[in-house]
Amino acid sequence: MEIEELIQETKVYNCLECGKCNASCPISWFESDYSPRLIAKRALEGFIDLDEKIWSCMSCQICSDRCPSEVAYPKFIWGLKAGALKSGIEEETYVSELEQLFLDGEREEDIGIVKEITAGKTVVEGQDGGIVTSLLTAGMEKGLFDSAIVVHREDGFRAKAIMTENVEDIIKASGSKYQFAPTVERLVEAIIGGGKERIAIVALPCSIYGIRRIQRVYSDVELYNIGLFCFENFYYELLKPIVSEILEVDLGLADKIDVKKGKFVVYIEGKSKACEVGELERAVRESCFFCTDFTARLADISVGSVGSPDGYSTVITRSKKGEELFGLLKGKGLETTSVDRNEIAKLASLKKKRGVEELEKLGEV
Numbered sequence: 532m533e534i535e536e537l538i539q540e541t542k543v544y545n546c547l548e549c550g551k552c553n554a555s556c557p558i559s560w561f562e563s564d565y566s567p568r569l570i571a572k573r574a575l576e577g578f579i580d581l582d583e584k585i586w587s588c589m590s591c592q593i594c595s596d597r598c599p600s601e602v603a604y605p606k607f608i609w610g611l612k613a614g615a616l617k618s619g620i621e622e623e624t625y626v627s628e629l630e631q632l633f634l635d636g637e638r639e640e641d642i643g644i645v646k647e648i649t650a651g652k653t654v655v656e657g658q659d660g661g662i663v664t665s666l667l668t669a670g671m672e673k674g675l676f677d678s679a680i681v682v683h684r685e686d687g688f689r690a691k692a693i694m695t696e697n698v699e700d701i702i703k704a705s706g707s708k709y710q711f712a713p714t715v716e717r718l719v720e721a722i723i724g725g726g727k728e729r730i731a732i733v734a735l736p737c738s739i740y741g742i743r744r745i746q747r748v749y750s751d752v753e754l755y756n757i758g759l760f761c762f763e764n765f766y767y768e769l770l771k772p773i774v775s776e777i778l779e780v781d782l783g784l785a786d787k788i789d790v791k792k793g794k795f796v797v798y799i800e801g802k803s804k805a806c807e808v809g810e811l812e813r814a815v816r817e818s819c820f821f822c823t824d825f826t827a828r829l830a831d832i833s834v835g836s837v838g839s840p841d842g843y844s845t846v847i848t849r850s851k852k853g854e855e856l857f858g859l860l861k862g863k864g865l866e867t868t869s870v871d872r873n874e875i876a877k878l879a880s881l882k883k884k885r886g887v888e889e890l891e892k893l894g895e896v
């Protein structure tokens with residue numbers, strides 16, 4: 532795609548220079564030289580930035596959701612990233628820099644930096660062994676952090692990111708939502724508005740990348756990053772009617788949803804209904820097609836079901852903080868078993884391949 536075409540397709544020519552994107556962008560709050568408004572303006576003036584700035588964007592889509600002119604800024608940035616990759620600028624450079632700053636295990640092909648990898652389950656009820664809920668409650672009870680950013684359900688099964696200071700809210704937030712929620716925005720509010728200094732955050736790989744970019748320039752907050760495995764996520768507004776059409780159930784009434792071995796499963800009133808994940812492609816978030824991180828490579832501790840037997844979660848610790856947090860569960864009813872590393876690496880590699888191919892389709896700008 533030529534730059535003119537990219538500008539047309541992403542409606543950058545509509546930009547009013549209102550600055551709402553800058554004001555909403557969690558990264559802009561901390562990286563003072565990162566400005567979506569200016570990058571858009573410079574492109575309209577014929578200057579294309581393929582330097583480090585474009586790698587600041589974590590594709591959260593908050594800016595495009597709030598843009599009064601419907602500028603598809605994240606897609607525009609993906610186009611610039613495609614151009615940068617063609618010029619030999621590697622995304623890996625920026626990820627490796629952050630790995631070196633925050634992580635300290637051994638590198639494993641496709642899985643990233645690893646200190647320990649195991650399958651675990653706890654006595655707590657939650658998705659696949661209740662590991663995330665247990666990490667948060669144990670960390671808060673131990674005083675490692677006094678607040679946590681988690682994702683609740685509201686209005687049926689719609690995901691909502693919240694900041695909480697109590698264990699009850701953490702327990703209520705258990706279970707996967709398979710939607711993106713702006714956890715990093717809540718984090719920025721907790722730091723800037725709430726003056727919080729010891730925080731745990733449960734976030735998707737794209738958000739963990741953004742959090743690490745923030746931590747790189749702002750180290751005043753003690754953060755525990757819990758990353759979730761993620762192949763792709765859905766827009767609730769699109770997913771709900773598609774699920775209703777295919778499975779004839781109201782997603783808003785579901786007790787739980789799960790994605791396992793290529794199936795999307797909805798549990799309602801003791802029964803379950805499933806379809807192929809591929810049937811839901813129309814509801815997938817646009818940014819997910821370009822995303823290359825499955826295992827939350829930059830988290831202190833990554834958790835997901837892939838690679839573990841039913842009822843267990845795969846847990847990857849990647850830093851001393853991850854080790855410290857997971858250590859709280861040991862001796863407290865944690866059961867562990869072995870993990871199928873090949874299964875994780877296979878899916879991680881598949882996602883990376885899809886992301887790179889989608890970027891290549893955007894072509895040279």
Ligand code: SF4
Pocket residue numbers: 545546547548549550551552553567568571594597598599600601602604
């Ligand atoms: S919010 Fe939209 S219109 Fe406003 S500066 Fe950003 S891209 Fe331009």
Ligand code: SF4
Pocket residue numbers: 552555556557558559567587588589590591592593594595604605741
């Ligand atoms: S997609 Fe998110 S990180 Fe990227 S510019 Fe928009 S608000 Fe900022």
Ligand code: SF4
Pocket residue numbers: 590711735736737738761762763764816818819820822823824
């Ligand atoms: S696939 Fe990537 S962009 Fe999409 S929600 Fe998951 S981590 Fe974020």
